[in-house]
Amino acid sequence: MIEMQTPPPPALGTRVARLNAVAKLLAIVVLTVPLILTLDVVSAGVALALELALFPFAGLGWGAFWRRTWIVWLLAPLTGLTIALYGETSGQIYAEWFVVRISEGSLALALATMLRVLAIALPSVVLFATVDPTDLADGLAQVLRLPARFVLGALAGLRMVGLFMDDWRALELARRSRGVADRGRIRRFLGMAFALLVLSIRRGTKLAVAMEARGFGAPGPRSWARESRFGVAEWLFVALGAAVAAVAVASASLLGTWNFILGPG
Template identity: 65%
Template sequence: MSVLTPPRTDRGIGRINPVAKLGASLLLAGVLVLTIDWVSAAVALCCELVLFLFAGVSLRTLVWRTLPVWLAAPTVAVTTLLYGQESGAVYWSFGLIHVTEGSAALALASLLRVLAIGLPAVVLFITVDPTDLADGLAQVVRLPARFVLGGLAGLRLVGLFIDDWHALELARRARGVADGHAIRRVGSQAFALLVLSIRRGSKLATAMEARGFGSDAPRSWARESPFGAREWGLIALGALVAALAVTVAVLTGSWNFVLG
């Protein structure tokens, strides 16, 4: 199963307009980035983990798609722990590395913030098809059709780029030029992919222009992008989780406004 292919489902979040998913994830992320404390992130993460049970996504798909977030969060935490702001008691020190009470608290907050922001963003977009997202951005958000269709065409080419990379690798190996230095081989193959991508992009742009995609005339859309009670409910749910996280952080005295 490719990470670029959304699993089709008519359950849970699969029925919700992608614009609502985008709005809910941006709302939650916008609130969590305003503070650096572990309480607000922990509250939001706990609420999200409970809501994931009703997302209508299988556990295998959920784990596979969110794996990069689970791997990135500890990396951020360890880096912050070793090189974060020094304050409070010093637990361990070696050269430029200083593990202090302040850096430990900041590392915990960073770990939870990455999970609280990254996990819902990934889960909400697991079932999003690029065409559905483009329809929503054009019909609901009213973004310019030329911008939306150009972005959709570019996103559709990502899968082709991956196939081109594998094809180039096999072709170079068949010609006996893929056994050299690894860094040099990757650089040469990346340049070949860049040239191929520019050519394909130019052909695609010409084809789309010839079919009238660059016209300023009002466009019609093959599929309607509905935005109703389910979508507003998801946005309200995201706002509720964000408000609860902020309230608990303020009441416990851990709120730490980043601009303060």
């Protein structure tokens, strides 16, 4: 007698990766909007710490995490460096030369800016790394009730990005085979960009005609091949994003560092 074994439940990371794409979008919105409205070290630091603790459960391996987020880790300190050198001067001045003035206030502002960039950019990159464009389009049209014509057009344009990269590499190889890409790097880039622009316009026109011929722009309600469901798990995920934002805001308010950037003065 063969014993039937129940398959183990999927890992938490897998379940998070399978969540509705709209839930991830809403979680990012409720998490980042409070951070956009303030510029202080505490709220950004608390939010970043909580996000780093939750990232292992996002369904993205550490190798993929670093490959996708290295540019954020590189640009955030550069942003802070710019603020430290040229930001608003306040408190004790540590160094001054020409237009560069490093002060106590500019350093605090630089640290807050760097943490803020990391806290806003990292969850956006990590969560959308596991989002399929078609699933996102289904969710936008069926859950958020956005116009189908707009959603399908945006999806078709997003699907063309990969083809543009292939076209760029094909143009580069073709120009090299003709011996016109050996010198003049700026001139070569401008020529290839113009050629790609012409090619993209032609391809976009053909795609629009093909979609119209297949009834994508027809009036009235349309059917969808896959149903986009938004259930309890998705609401809990959005609530988790709101909870992280609430803890960050509450921490900044209790410590007196909350700095509403849209306020007077």
